[in-house]
Amino acid sequence: MPDEAINSTIQTLTIAGTDSGGGAGVMADIKTMQERHVFAAAVVVAVTAQNTIGVQDFMAMPKKMIDEQFASVASDLKIRACKTGMLADVATVEAVVENLKKYDLGTLTVDPVMIAKGGARLLSEDAISTVRDKLLPLADILTPNLPEAEELTGIKIEDRDQMVVAAKKLQAMGVKNVLIKGGHQTESDRSADFTLLENGQSFWISAPRIDTVRTHGTGDTLSSCITAEIAKGADVQTAIRTGKKYVQATIADGIQVGHGHGPLNHWAKITDEEGVK
Numbered sequence: 717m718p719d720e721a722i723n724s725t726i727q728t729l730t731i732a733g734t735d736s737g738g739g740a741g742v743m744a745d746i747k748t749m750q751e752r753h754v755f756a757a758a759v760v761v762a763v764t765a766q767n768t769i770g771v772q773d774f775m776a777m778p779k780k781m782i783d784e785q786f787a788s789v790a791s792d793l794k795i796r797a798c799k800t801g802m803l804a805d806v807a808t809v810e811a812v813v814e815n816l817k818k819y820d821l822g823t824l825t826v827d828p829v830m831i832a833k834g835g836a837r838l839l840s841e842d843a844i845s846t847v848r849d850k851l852l853p854l855a856d857i858l859t860p861n862l863p864e865a866e867e868l869t870g871i872k873i874e875d876r877d878q879m880v881v882a883a884k885k886l887q888a889m890g891v892k893n894v895l896i897k898g899g900h901q902t903e904s905d906r907s908a909d910f911t912l913l914e915n916g917q918s919f920w921i922s923a924p925r926i927d928t929v930r931t932h933g934t935g936d937t938l939s940s941c942i943t944a945e946i947a948k949g950a951d952v953q954t955a956i957r958t959g960k961k962y963v964q965a966t967i968a969d970g971i972q973v974g975h976g977h978g979p980l981n982h983w984a985k986i987t988d989e990e991g992v993k
């Protein structure tokens with residue numbers, strides 16, 4: 717069989733950490749990709765002992781194991797789009813950067829995961845500059861939440877105007893498309909995300925803020941949905957719009973799991989009633 721036929725199914729890859737509680741990280745990514753009808757592969761760069769209450773422990777994978785996973789995936793699968801999530805520390809970020817440069821894994825979405833909802837650090841402080849200097853220039857799409865955008869730019873973001881300024885600064889650092897997520901803007905009744913596209917166009921997407929603590933893994937779910945839609949051929953704007961609708965549906969149609977920041981309902985279906993605009 718010709719190689720194009722062997723690998724004709726649309727394939728995506730997540731490069732991230734696991735969540736034993738099933739709500740975030742690699743688990744959220746794979747569930748999302750599966751629901752969006754693309755095949756999901758995973759390079760696990762860290763393992764967390766985690767649940768809805770918090771992160772009890774984590775361990776980064778040795779570089780050799782990261783390299784071997786990339787080699788296994790790249791030598792057999794045909795990845796159309798990939799994403800990064802939790803990258804733990806300097807050595808892990810550097811290993812991931814090296815492999816992303818070595819292999820063609822399609823369009824890259826970088827979710828610069830730093831701190832979990834419960835407050836645990838998922839990226840060491842000294843690795844922030846490694847992400848900024850070495851990973852960001854490789855990103856086709858960057859999806860920071862507000863604290864992450866602040867860390868990466870040094871800008872204190874207190875209103876929508878500063879989200880725009882931060883997005884421009886991130887683009888100047890070498891990222892093509894920037895999506896700044898407004899999920900942490902809790903004072904507004906709508907959660908509004910800002911996107912600055914490679915061609916200079918920009919847009920806001922907002923949706924009604926849902927009053928719930930069950931928002932564990934929203935960022936992972938959004939970036940994975942974007943990755944899946946890009947792999948299927950969507951343009952960046954359409955992929956982000958679909959991602960927002962999907963996240964809204966997964967929060968709105970909630971499930972009851974765990975005592976803390978509960979996970980999303982990944983099998984929720986997008987309807988036209990999400991109020992996303």
Ligand SMILES: Nc1ncnc2c1ncn2[C@@H]1O[C@H](COP(=O)(O)OP(=O)(O)OP(=O)(O)O)[C@@H](O)[C@H]1O
Nearest residue numbers: 861897898899900907924925926932933934935936
């Ligand atoms: N309570 C909420 N109601 C509606 N939308 C929300 C809510 N919380 C977050 N969102 C949306 O979810 C998406 C992810 O944003 P958020 O800022 O929560 O990411 P994050 O902090 O990276 O998430 P996590 O660290 O849990 O993966 C954004 O589109 C945001 O607007």
Ligand SMILES: Cc1ncc(CO)c(N)n1
Nearest residue numbers: 733734740741802832933
């Ligand atoms: C492994 C992992 N990745 C990402 C996040 C952020 O949602 C988390 N809590 N855990």
